Amino acid sequence: MFPLTEENKHVAQLLLNTGTCPRCIFRFCGVDCHAPYKLSYEELLSELQKFLETEKDELILDVPNPPSKKIRLQDLEDGIDGIDNLSQNGKGRVSVIEDGSIASKNSNLNVCNVCLGILQEFCEKEFIKKVCQKVEASGFEFTNLVFSVSFPPQLSVREHAAWLLVKQEMGKQSLSLGRNDIVQLKEAYKWITHPLFSEELGVPIDGKSLFEVSVVFAHPETVEDCHFLRAVCPDCFKPAKNKQSVFTRMAVMKALNKIKEEDFRKQFPCPPNSPKAVCTVLEIECAHGAVFVAGRYNKYSRNLPQTPWIIDGERKLESSVEELISDRLLTVFKAESFNFSSSGREDVDVRTLGNGRPFAIELVNPHRVHFTSQEIKELQQKINNSSNKIQVRDLQLVTREAIGHMKEGEEEKTKTYSALIWTNKAIQKKDIEFLDDIKDLKIDQKTPLRVLHRRPLAVRTRIIHSMETCYVDEHHFRLYLKTQAGTYIKEFVHGDFGRTKPNIGSLMNVTADILELDVESVDVDWPPTLDD
Helix, strand or coil: CCCCCHHHHHHHHHHHHCCCCHHHHHHHCCCCCHHHHCCCHHHHHHHHHHHCCCCCCCCCECCCCCCCHHHHHHHHHCCCCCCCCCCCCCCCCCEECCCCCEECCCCCCCCCCCCCCCCCHHHCHHHHHHHHHHHHHCCCCCCCEEEEEECCCHHHHHHHHHHHHHHHHHHHCCCCCCHHHCCCHHHHHHHHHHHHHHHHHCCCECCCCCEEEEEEEECHHHHHHHHHHHHHCHHHCCCCCCCCCCCCHHHHHHHHHHCCHHHHHHHCCCCCCCCCCCCEEEEEEEEECCEEEEEEEEECCCCCCCCCCEECCEECCCCCHHHHHHHHHHHHHCCCEEEEEECCCCCCCCEEEEEEEEEEEEEECCCCCCCCHHHHHHHHHHHHHHCCCEEEEEEEEECCHHHHHHHCCHHHCEEEEEEEEEECCCCCHHHCHHHHHCEEEEEEEECCHHHCCCCCCCEEEEEEEEEEEEEEECCEEEEEEEEECCCCHHHHHHCCCCCEECCHHHHHCCCEEEEEEEEEEECCCCCCCCCC
16 A cells, blocks of 8 residues: 555655656655565656656746746757756746746656665665675674664755755645654665564574674765754764764754854755765675683793783883783684783792683674584683783673673772792791781782883772791791782782882881792682683
């Protein structure tokens, strides 16, 4: 059943005669039923023309300063077929009817003056197939998708002009048309294209999908349509670092909401002029949202940084914990890049033992995303076989939200260390036993000199929850500590030239230094432990 009623005829004829496509006519007539939009363009045009057959053959428009009949007859003799469109001052190619009024001769204009062809050839199966060929060739793994489009901002200006035209005509019939009564271009486009995409690719369209297919349209011919708005509403168009042009859709809409109707009409033709060409497709892009892998790592080397160690552009060590884990993941997931994070970090000369340190890796734009638990286990084994400097456990796929557990209350968590300590004075076992009795010792740590180049200067209060000593010889003993996360252990031992108070040296009244340090445990209950 054709969706327009007798009440819509006048507006439909007006829009058709001024160069508007059938689907845009439906939008301006408030047709919110999806089915009519899905008909082929030829079918729509034919149905619309049948519907309008009972209307006057030509719609008379009041245009200021019409050209003389002689000129118009000459135009006809020159073979003009149809009109380019009525411009602001009434000039343009026109036809003549018996009473001398100006009207369109042929309503079958090529390119819609409102949507610039978006709801014409870019809705047809042929175009959808081209997009789907690009998607299939992209090599992404997906079970659903979200389809997004970016339209030229000047479409908003043209829609505004057409709205003012229709609003004026309806006002003559004591009818009204609000901006919200018009079906949005993007909505209509999705109604038509979503089913075609699903059918062609065999997967559902899902707004929550991590896989996105985006099409960016441009229309160079009408790119200056927006420019007059900047002169009228300069506050709406402010340069932004990440935007190539000030004429964004949001800025244009803001200006259109602000500009007075009479000022708009002075600056832009209502109806808008018909363009010569349809929009062009700037790009068709496929992208997959990041996936996240988490686990725990042990570090057994005292010559391996957690992240690449590069100073002044020069690499100091050949590898890092981050690279030994992430490089393998990057390859298997076919991702573009990665971001590594962990629950704290150890120095290059510190080992991480026990259950290891929790870590998470964000894999950006991965092409492969579906793995069985067995495949993840095998991936973990490959990482572990690739180096004797690290080992990974509990490797698993996690959500972005779950990574928050690793950082939650990070400074309230505890960490356990073992340190081999040297003293300048000879000591006996009894000289260190008092340390075993100290509980919840508060210390003040000024930012250590060794990290001052990358950390702000501040005094941080930390807690040494407990200590346990093991005598080795008269200049060495082993110290086991349980501390608040974020404690600088090396500085707690040697004092960092008095920047950490109290410290082991001041407590024992000796000069103390740390020879070896191991992280024995990081007490963060995440990620979940997996069965081997």
